[in-house]
Amino acid sequence: MENPPDQTESKEMMLPPRTRRPKGGLLTMPFIIANEGFEKVASYGLLQNMILYLMSDYGLGVVKGQTVLFMWVAATNFMPLVGAFLSDSYLGRFLTIAIASLSSFLGMVLLWLTAMLPQVKPSPCLASAGTNCSSPAATSSQLALLYSAFALISIGSGGIRPCSLAFGADQLDNKENPKNERVLESFFGWYYASSSVAVLIAFTVIVYIQDHLGWRIGFGIPAILMLLASIVFAFASPLYVKRNVTKSxxxxxxxxxxxxxxxxxxxxxxxxxxxxxxxxxxxxxxxxxxxxxxxxxxxxxxxxxxxxxxxxxxxxxxxxxxxxxxVEELKALVKVIPVWSTGIMMSINVSQNSFQLLQANSMDRRLSKDSTFKIPAGSFGMFTIIALISWVVLYDRAILPLASKIRGRPVRINVKIRMGLGLFISFLAMAVSATVEHYRRRTAISQGLANNATATVNISAMWLVPQYVLHGLAEALTGIGQTEFFYTEFPKSMSSIAAALFGLGMAVANILASVILNVVKNSSKKGGVSWIEDNINKGHYDYYYWVLAIMSFVNVIYYVACSWSYGPTVDQVRNDKVNGVREEEQDEVVKIN
Structure with a gap:
């Protein structure tokens, strides 16, 4: 039996009004960070062993294979700038990330198909015993499918990497919150740490699966992870804060x-x-x-x-x-270019991992003299990731709380100080690398191994750990600092470009590192032998490291000049204080300057 109209209306009037839950906030963080994390596990896990796949299954030589990978990595590093442009000007961050996730998934499916279907790659070499064979070269259509997979993965990375950080900051950025600056700083640190954990998993778990279970499973798992990333991100769509785009x-x-x-x-x-x-x-x-x-x-x-x-x-x-x-947007971009350029040298230093791999491969990689287990030479890069994550945790959960307790007020380190400290630590990392390599080379020669690059020098590879740790600390301070600096200095309409600038610096650094390497190799050649040789015991990699160390020290001086000429940051101006200590309405924050 229906209620009379007057009773129904009275009941509706008695019902409390529905309150909408505000969008954004910490609830959205797991979905955004999971999307980025799965993408990094998938893409970085594919890259590590890809040269072996190109050589064994596609018959590419080491030079052509490395060229293909260089172009892939270069495209992956430059695409975030395109993704940032499309996100800020046309698509918006949510739609850009969604489309990019689909692109990455399709690319990984194509790559998995190259491992599953024999028709899409050259026939395997079937030689009888004692005879040589050469597998047929890959056809244009077979290479086109492979390159299409790489291109789709690069497009996906270009949309996800610059937008995820800014999209996550959109969910937390609240100018009315007196602790907004501290919240963003904590978010940037934890976001960077979670990305590093994803890379660490890629370097270990995914690579192990590819080595022991084959390419079919090794390529299939990243594709599944990317599918999960897309579903997780889209599932939380109603919860996100989605800012409107502006014109181009x-x-x-x-x-x-x-x-x-x-x-x-x-x-x-x-x-x-x-x-x-x-x-x-x-x-x-x-x-x-x-x-x-x-x-x-x-x-x-x-x-x-x-x-x-x-x-x-x-x-x-x-x-x-x-x-x-x-005009102010153009000014913001022009102003940060000098500071941005100072981070390129640190990225050049971090990109020297192939030489560190040669060092580790020639040293005793056992944990102890009685141990039979050897740390894989390619796994020493884990110490960089571990150092980065450890710093983020200690800085956020131990150093700042302890300093705040001692001072009796909240304390944080100014972003420009952190960037400068990271660049100085990067210089120390190269100086330590040069010193350790000098000792390793001298020991190898004294043991009669000058002409035997594959022999193991009687010196523990644990001597390489300090330089890896220093690289991790440098990246934690300068990498996180630059990301935070760009995001806070740029207008909100440019926030995705702010996130893409650090990746762009890494791309430029890889190109410049190649130029520096070739210049050093050609200019140091004397008597047919240069500092950079295939035989690490004949070359002088320690001299090459010292060149980078000197360039890094000059870069620190250059950064000091750039930081001074830049003047106070937006946060310093906003709080009417340049020299460190500032008071807010209900709180006081001390910046160590």
Whole structure:
């Protein structure tokens, strides 16, 4: 029996109003970090042994195989910039990550099919005993399928890696929270640590599976992980904060640069009569540009309001008149370029892992003299990851709480100090590497192994651990510091580009490392022998390390100059304090400067 209308209405009026749960927050973190983690386990796990797969199953020589992998890694490192552009300007972060996850999954499925289907790769070599054979070369269509798999994986990485960090920060960034800065700093650290754990799993578990269970299972598991990553991320869609996209960011930057050049002969208005002289959007908080890089301010100077601005309040020719927001975005990018460039040298040092692999392979890798187990030469890179993770945990859970307890107030280390300290530790890592290699080479020669590069030198490979640890600390301080620095200094519309800049620096570093290596090899050749030789005992890798150490020390000085010329950060300006100590409304935070 239905209730009378008046009783129904009265009951509805008595019901409490439904409260919507605010979107974002810590609840979304597992879904975002899991997506990034699965992607890293899958992609990094595929890369480690890929040269063996190309040589054994596709018949590629070591030179061509390495060239293919170099192009793949270069594309993977550069694609995040494209992904950041599409995310900020057209697709939004959520849609970019979703499409990229699908692309990575499809790429890994294609790669798995190359291991499953004999028709998509060259026929195996079937030689009778005592005879030589050469398997047929891979056809164009077979290579096209392989390269398509690499391309799809690179596209996926380009969409996930720059957007996941910024998308996660979107869920936590709350300017009304007095501890917002501390929350973001903690998030950046834990995010970086979780990514490192994923890489560590890729370097151990996935590589072990490929070595012992074959390519079919070794490629199939990453594909399954990528499928799980896509499902987990999409499942939490209703919980996410999804920021609206703006117009093409790169177009806006280009318009600001062109307008500043076109208007280069204009006189800037004085401080007293600048009101109404600069073009800005109605809802913009920037009524006038900042005083830094003032020559760019000419891009938003209104010459004739009737001729420059339409009835809708927009510029009639955006290539001659830009908004104050566009000018400040260009300034933000120009300002951070010097600081960004200082991190390239650290990435060059970290990329020397192949030489460290040769060192470890020539040393005694037993844990003790009585032990029969040898640490694989390629596994020493774990010490870098372990050091990075350990620093993040100690810094967030021990060092800062202890310092805060001693000072009686919350304490944190300024981001520019952390970046500089990381660059100095990177210099120390190369100095230690040079010293250890000098000792290893001298010991090898004294044992009569100068012409035997495959022999084991009677010196423990544990001597290599300190340099790996120092590399991990340097990356933890500078890598995390730069990511935090870019994100806080850039406007919110550029946050994905902020996340992509560190990866772009790594890509540039790999190219420059190749140039430096070839220059050192060619310039150091004397009597047919150079510092860089296939026989590590004949070459002088210690001299090569010292070259990098000297360059790293010069880079530290360069960073000090860049940091000083940059001036105070956005957080320092916001809190009206440059020299370290600042007071908030209900809290006081001490920055060690």
């Amino acid at each position: 960011l790169f177009t806006g930057l280009a318009q600001a640069a062109v307008a500043a050049y076109v208007n280069r002969k204009l006189m800037l208005p004085g401080q007293s009569d600048s009101y109404g002289c600069y073009h800005h959007l109605k809802d913009s908080e920037l009524k006038a540009p900042s005083d830094k890089l003032r020559f760019l301010n000419k891009a938003c100077v209104i010459r004739n309001r009737d001729e420059d601005i339409g009835s809708d309040g927009l510029a009639l020719n955006p290539w001659r008149l830009c908004t104050t927001d566009q």
